[in-house]
Amino acid sequence: DAGITQSPRHKVTETGTPVTLRCHQTENHRYMYWYRQDPGHGLRLIHYSYGVKDTDKGEVSDGYSVSRSKTEDFLLTLESATSSQTSVYFCAIRPGTGNTEAFFGQGTRLTVV
Amino acid sequence: GNSVTQMEGPVTLSEEAFLTINCTYTATGYPSLFWYVQYPGEGLQLLLKATKADDKGSNKGFEATYRKETTSFHLEKGSVQVSDSAVYFCALSQNTGFQKLVFGTGTRLLVSP
Numbered sequence: 001d002a003g004i005t006q007s008p009r010h011k012v013t014e015t016g017t018p019v020t021l022r023c024h025q026t027e028n029h030r031y032m033y034w035y036r037q038d039p040g041h042g043l044r045l046i047h048y049s050y051g052v053k054d055t056d057k058g059e060v061s062d063g064y065s066v067s068r069s070k071t072e073d074f075l076l077t078l079e080s081a082t083s084s085q086t087s088v089y090f091c092a093i094r095p096g097t098g099n100t101e102a103f104f105g106q107g108t109r110l111t112v113v
Numbered sequence: 114g115n116s117v118t119q120m121e122g123p124v125t126l127s128e129e130a131f132l133t134i135n136c137t138y139t140a141t142g143y144p145s146l147f148w149y150v151q152y153p154g155e156g157l158q159l160l161l162k163a164t165k166a167d168d169k170g171s172n173k174g175f176e177a178t179y180r181k182e183t184t185s186f187h188l189e190k191g192s193v194q195v196s197d198s199a200v201y202f203c204a205l206s207q208n209t210g211f212q213k214l215v216f217g218t219g220t221r222l223l224v225s226p
Binding site for chain 1: 158162215
């Protein structure tokens with residue numbers, strides 16, 4: 001267990017509502033990532049963070065925002081959920097970059113109805 | 114940009130059969146290469162990695178060799194077990210700049226007794 005907790009693990013929400021997913025780490029790693037996993041697409045990067053208050057967009061960032069006010073927490077917000085955002089969301093942490101291993105959370109299954 | 118291409122699955126094998134899952138990549142320079150495995154209902158975990166050309170990563174009987182000339186990192190195992198049934202992801206990370214982790218679409222392996 002790499003000390004990553006995602007919450008909630010499952011959520012069903014209605015179209016148009018805001019949703020926030022939380023990733024919490026106890027490892028004090030600098031780098032944190034949010035991915036979504038969809039059949040046929042593998043894992044696609046939504047947003048990432050390279051330090052407190054330092055974040056940037058990934059390849060599928062439209063409709064998502066993030067915040068990192070503390071090293072240990074990385075929040076992903078869907079401003080107004082849509083059915084296309086139904087997915088499994090994974091948080092990952094990484095101590096360094098390049099050749100270092102990333103550790104993944106257990107995932108959050110989000111359904112937008 | 115950087116990308117990873119994996120063979121489509123599912124790959125269906127009988128126990129003790131030989132496994133190959135193909136992975137090729139597109140990247141500038143000399144990225145680090147990874148194989149991750151995802152068991153049902155879980156997050157991804159690192160299976161093996163290679164950080165420079167001709168390196169061989171190995172773990173739990175799985176092997177992959179970093180081939181710069183063919184831009185490939187194929188996963189092999191000499192004798193698969195039912196417990197190897199999972200989804201396997203090839204990934205790369207540049208060793209300069211932010212070094213985002215880019216994944217392939219994943220290959221599902223099904224091993225029958």
